[in-house]
Amino acid sequence: MALDPAPPMLEPPAGDEVARLRRMAQRQWAARRDLERRLHDGAALRVSALTLRLGLLSHLHPDEARDLRTAVEGIQDELHLVxxxxxDIAGRLYPPLLDEAGLGPALREAAGRCAVPVRIDAPDERFGPDVEGAVYFAVLGCLSDGAATPxxxxxxxxADVLRVLVxxxxxxxxxxxxDxxxxxxxxxxxxESPAGDALITVRIPCV
Amino acid sequence: MRVALAEDGALFREGLLMLLKAAGHEIVACAAGGDELVAMLRTRPADIAILDIRMPPEPDGGLVTAERLRAAHPDMGLLFLSHYAESHYLMRILEIGTDAIGYRLKEKVGSVEVLTDTLTRIGDGEIVIEPLLAKRLVERPRAERKDLVAALSERETDVLKLMAEGRSNGGIAGQLFVTPKAVEKHIANIFGKLGLHADVAEDHRRVLAVLTYLRSQRDGE
Known part of the structure; x- marks a missing residue:
């Protein structure tokens, strides 16, 4: 397909720049989500299948039962750690629960691992991998600092804006x-919140 | 047991087939997705269906498939094998059913003994939960529910954790090296502290104790 030559442009209008950055962010988040899927469908599946083959190995050689079984269980424990x-890496790339169930469930699961009480109030609506990824990791960043209060x-x-109050x-x-x-x-x-705490308000345009 | 299996990862599916056969189970149906399995099981009886959670129909076909199987064959046990052990999925699984149902990590059923033990317990009507997940849920309660857990003694928390794994009184007694009588006493205390009263059947209260606990974590946010 022949493309029309682009008109000469020195300074792209601000609107175009916003759209370009947004597309870049979308590509980045989609790439992270794809990497998580590759880990799940590739390496992780292979390693899980190996634990089954090892189990079969120790079952098929009952004569060498004790030593073989101990060795196999040791390797299986190592594979579990792998x-x-x-x-852990998949969770840092793009949590599978975020992909499958959205912000509410993913943030609640993360909140469950926090030392302080965290209340998450989120709609069931989905906002796309870029907005959800950015919001998830932004909130997670606040939580992992070891916040002291609830x-x-x-x-x-x-309307067209996703508002996040932390x-x-x-x-x-x-x-x-x-960032x-x-x-x-x-x-x-x-x-400042009514209780006098810091209140961070994030607004992200979404369609 | 007569086992049906749906898993979209060919390597894992083949490995599980071989291990199931080695353990002496009969494979009555095997598919790469939930829809095919549901169709196969219309005419073939099975004691238990093993389902991957993340498989076709996307995104979490295992759950949809389980709902359809539970509706069509209420006596069929259901075992979810997943790469992830998450409380979100556990809650969804327990919404499908609270008996003859299980949720385990894929790499944790890699021996004939564990696999058969898991299938047998589900066949007996128990809930089987990946110990790692049960442990995480009981040991790291949502902080705002700490009052609830704080009300339980250390031993009662141990008992609740083993209940969350779906173990029987005898099984719990064996794990904790105490008499079944002592376990009964602990469980009665747990029921009392969680506000589960005696007008509900014993096994139902067991599940409710675990559910009350898990739900308190999810809804208490």
Whole structure:
């Protein structure tokens, strides 16, 4: 297909730049999600299948039962640890639960691993891998700092904007969150909650 | 046992087939997706269906398939094998059924003994939960529910954890090296502290104890 030559342009309008960054972010998040799927369908599946073959091996040679069984169980334990590491990496790339069930379930699962109480209030609606990925990791970044007080995260869609309110975390987290959502055209504002805690408000355009 | 199997990963499916056969089980149906398995099982009786969670129909075909199988064959046991052990999926699984159902990690059923033990317990009507997940749920409760857990003694928490794995009183007694009588006493205390009263049947209360606990974690947010 022949393309029309692009008109000469020195300074692209701001709107185009926003769209370009957004597309870049979309590609990045989609790539991360695809890597997680590759780990699941590839390496992880192979290793799980190996544990079955090892189990079969010790079953088919009952004569050497005790030594073989001990060796096989040792290797199977090691393979479980390999898989745990792959799961950890997959979770840092793109949590499978985020892909399959969205922000609410994925953030709740992550909150369950936190030392402090975390309340997540999120709609069931889906917002695409880029917005969901950015919001998930932005919130996670606040939680892993070892927040001392109960954390509350409220996610709401208002027309074309996804609004995320985070309270009970360090005000310094606002900067980290901004880095995470900037490519998507997101903004971050710092205020105060009714209880006097820092209140971080994130707004991300979504369609 | 007569086993049906649906798993989209060919390597794992073949490996599991061989191990099941070696363990002396009969494979009555084997498919790469849930829809095919449901169709096969219309005419062939099976005691238990082993399902991958993340398989066709996408994204989590195992759950949809399980709902259809439970509706069509209420007595058929269901075992989910997954690469991930997540409380989100456990809750969804327990919404499908709270008897003859199980959820284990794929790499944790790699021996004839464990595989057969898992299938037998499900065949006996038990709930079998991956110990790693049961442990995580009981040991790391959502902080706002710590009052609930704090009310339980250390031994009662141990008992609840083993209940969450779906073990019987005898099984719990064996694990903790105490008498079944002592286990009964602990369980009665757990029921009391969780507000589960005696007008509900014993085995039902067991499941409710575990569910109350798990739900308190999910709904308490």
């Amino acid at each position: 898989l745990q590491e792959l799961r 954390v509350e995260v409220v996610i709401r869609r208002q 309270s009970g975390v360090d005000a310094c987290d606002a900067g980290t969150i901004h 995470g959502v900037r490519l998507l055209g997101g903004t971050v504002a710092l205020g």
